[in-house]
Amino acid sequence: MHQQEEMKYDYIIAGSGCSGLSLLYRLLKDPILNNKSILIIDKTEKSANDRTWCYWESEKGLFNSIVTHEWKTLEFLTSDFTQRFDLEHYSYKMIKGIDFYNHILSFAKKFKNVTFKFENIKKIRTENNVAIVETENTKYSAEYVFNSTNLFNPTINAENSLLQHFEGWVIKTKKPTFNSKIGTLMDFRLNQENGDTFMYVLPTNSNEALIEYTLFSEKVLNKEKYKAELESYIRDYLKIEQYEITHKEFGIIPMSLTKFSRNPNSEERIINIGTAGGFTKASSGYTFQFVQKNSEKIISNLLKGKLPNPKRTFRDKMFEWYDRTVLEVMISEKMSGKEIFSIMFKKLSPERILAFLGNESKFLDDIKIMNSLPKIPFLIAGIKSLK
Ligand SMILES: Cc1cc2nc3c(=O)[nH]c(=O)nc-3n(C[C@H](O)[C@H](O)[C@H](O)COP(=O)(O)OP(=O)(O)OC[C@H]3O[C@@H](n4cnc5c(N)ncnc54)[C@H](O)[C@@H]3O)c2cc1C
Numbered sequence: 098m099h100q101q102e103e104m105k106y107d108y109i110i111a112g113s114g115c116s117g118l119s120l121l122y123r124l125l126k127d128p129i130l131n132n133k134s135i136l137i138i139d140k141t142e143k144s145a146n147d148r149t150w151c152y153w154e155s156e157k158g159l160f161n162s163i164v165t166h167e168w169k170t171l172e173f174l175t176s177d178f179t180q181r182f183d184l185e186h187y188s189y190k191m192i193k194g195i196d197f198y199n200h201i202l203s204f205a206k207k208f209k210n211v212t213f214k215f216e217n218i219k220k221i222r223t224e225n226n227v228a229i230v231e232t233e234n235t236k237y238s239a240e241y242v243f244n245s246t247n248l249f250n251p252t253i254n255a256e257n258s259l260l261q262h263f264e265g266w267v268i269k270t271k272k273p274t275f276n277s278k279i280g281t282l283m284d285f286r287l288n289q290e291n292g293d294t295f296m297y298v299l300p301t302n303s304n305e306a307l308i309e310y311t312l313f314s315e316k317v318l319n320k321e322k323y324k325a326e327l328e329s330y331i332r333d334y335l336k337i338e339q340y341e342i343t344h345k346e347f348g349i350i351p352m353s354l355t356k357f358s359r360n361p362n363s364e365e366r367i368i369n370i371g372t373a374g375g376f377t378k379a380s381s382g383y384t385f386q387f388v389q390k391n392s393e394k395i396i397s398n399l400l401k402g403k404l405p406n407p408k409r410t411f412r413d414k415m416f417e418w419y420d421r422t423v424l425e426v427m428i429s430e431k432m433s434g435k436e437i438f439s440i441m442f443k444k445l446s447p448e449r450i451l452a453f454l455g456n457e458s459k460f461l462d463d464i465k466i467m468n469s470l471p472k473i474p475f476l477i478a479g480i481k482s483l484k
Contacts, residue, residue, distance in 0.1 A: 104237050107133035109230050111218055112245035113143055115150070116371025116388045118201040120243055122159070123392045125208055130399060134210050136237055138230065140217045143202065146195035148346055149265065149307060151299065152385040153187045153451050159389065163196040166301040168280035173442040175285040175435065182447040189280055191299060191307070192385075218246055221367055228366035241405055243395070245371035249361035251353075255315050258353035259428060261382040264323035265297070265309035267344035270337055275300030285435045286334070287326070291318060293427070293434035296330055305343075308335075313427065313434050317349060350382040354421055354428070354482075359406050368395070368406050380423040381454055416456040419463065421482040422475060431474035444469040 108124070110117045117137060125131045149165075158164075167188040173180045205211050216232035221242055223229065228242040281298035288294065292314025300306035310326045312318070331337050350372075357375030361367055370376065376387040394407035409417075426432050441450050445466060452458040453466050467475065 104136070104235065105134075106136040106212075106237065106239040107241075108135050109228065109237055109239040109242045110135065110137045110245075111221060111230055111242055111248075112371070112373075113137045113139040113213070114245055114371065115197070115385060116245045116374070116376065116392070117243065118143075118198065119388050120370060120392045120395060121205060121211070122201045123396045125205060125211070126159075127396055127400070130396065131208065132210055134212075135208075136212045136214065136239070137205075138214045138216055138218055138232065138237070140215065142215055143198035144195075146193055146344060146346075148194040148348060150192045150194065150197070150385040151189065151297075152192075152383065152389075153184075153189045153455060154386060155186045155188075155457075158190070160192055160197065160200075161190075163192055163200045165191045165193050165196065166277065166299070167191070168278065168299070170279045171447065172279055172281045173283050173438070173447075174281065175439050177439075178443065180442045180447070181279070184448060184451070186448055187451050189282070191301070218248065221246075221248055221361075223364045223366050226366065228364075240366065242367050243370050243405075244361075244367060245369070245373050247373060249358060249367075249369060250373055251355040251357060253351050253353045253355055257355055257428065258351055259292075259313045259315060259424070260317060261311065261313050261348075261350040261352050262317045263309050263311035263348055264327065265307055265344075265346045265348075266327055266342045267305060267307050268331065268337070268340040269305050269343050270340045271304070273303035274335075274337055275303050275306050277302050283438060284334070285439070287330070289433070289435060291322075295435070296334075298335070307344075313352060323347070350377060350384075352379050352382060352424055352427075354379065354424060359409075365404050365406070370395075378420055378454070378456075380420045380427070383454070386455055413456075415460075415463070418479070418482055419453075422479045425478035425482050426474050429474075429478065431478065432471070437470065440470060441466065 110121055121137060167190045169184050169188060171182060171189055218230055218232055220231040221244055227238045230237045230242055277300040284296040292312045294312045297309040298306055310323050359369050359374050361369060371388055372384060376391055377384040395405045398405045427434050449462050
């Protein structure tokens with residue numbers, strides 16, 4: 098097919114999902130970088146409420162104005178014990194996908210130097226020290242391409258990975274039913290026959306909550322199973338008979354020991370961001386907060402005239418190692434996720450657990466967390482994860 102003349106930009110953002118738009122927003126908020134010519138390419142327009150992001154942070158955060166709800170009290174439940182805890186430092190927050198997309202897209206519309214294209218990206222490569230993005234009919238070039246498409250993703254196989262799969266429903270009740278001050282982070286009181294299985298219950302007001310049936314396992318379940326489990330949980334545990342489902346979402350997040358590359362093929366003009374860059378925490382699936390921290394670092398490097406990709410610090414490498422170790426313990430079935438999280442929530446301060454899971458803990462706290470867990474399985478997995 099005949100290719101049109103190459104179009105040149107300062108930056109190309111390949112993929113306008115969570116990480117692509119987070120980076121765009123930060124570029125446009127910056128008084129020095131906001132006049133760069135930026136092209137954003139995605140195969141589809143972001144017009145659906147396709148996901149809900151939950152994350153925790155200690156400060157107000159760049160997206161506070163679009164936070165649907167936040168919780169300062171969380172619950173962790175198993176059949177043996179319930180841990181309800183108040184957060185001092187952190188808030189657990191929820192953002193609806195559609196609010197995030199609309200917020201950033203309407204802000205970006207004000208900038209003439211920003212172009213959106215809806216095309217399928219076929220290839221991203223470097224030629225003569227310039228980054229090139231190829232779609233069906235067009236070739237675009239830029240100083241840097243920030244990629245969140247799955248073009249460079251490693252193959253994920255069952256030996257070194259689990260899948261985090263879930264179906265979430267937002268339900269509305271006629272009568273006030275929920276306490277919107279308390280969010281259930283994990284309710285493990287469910288049948289565990291298909292792998293680690295838990296519910297999130299995140300009430301946004303007294304009549305509305307997001308209920309999410311979540312599993313860590315090798316295989317995705319039959320569609321009917323998620324529905325049946327959600328229905329029985331709402332009926333038997335939440336004791337709700339009448340409700341309306343106002344939103345549904347389904348997701349599969351890879352939890353993998355396979356390494357995702359930050360610069361594919363060591364090409365420094367192509368920077369993988371988001372899940373493609375390895376910013377999905379392998380042992381938990383959380384991504385949003387890690388994407389935000391990485392975008393901040395990219396902006397800081399661009400401002401300093403450095404290569405945008407943040408160098409991995411010693412602490413980054415340690416957190417990666419902890420993460421891989423926890424996942425290795427789960428994949429090798431030495432302990433289940435339910436057992437690991439139960440021990441942590443029984444023995445440790447929740448604030449410390451959130452700091453650890455968010456890569457924000459201090460080294461001494463890491464040692465306390467390690468000491469709380471059984472030595473043998475974690476030692477074996479830890480040695481294996483050094484590779
Ligand atoms: C339903 C759901 C709920 C989630 N909930 C949470 C949560 O609560 N907290 C959390 O931290 N994480 C959550 N995650 C995980 C993670 O935060 C999201 O997957 C997040 O969207 C990842 O951001 P990303 O930018 O890497 O990918 P995406 O947001 O998926 O963006 C990638 C973009 O690239 C585009 N694209 C892909 N291939 C091509 C191509 N060849 N050409 C052009 N465009 C292309 C896609 O259309 C997409 O828009 C959730 C994931 C899902 C699916």
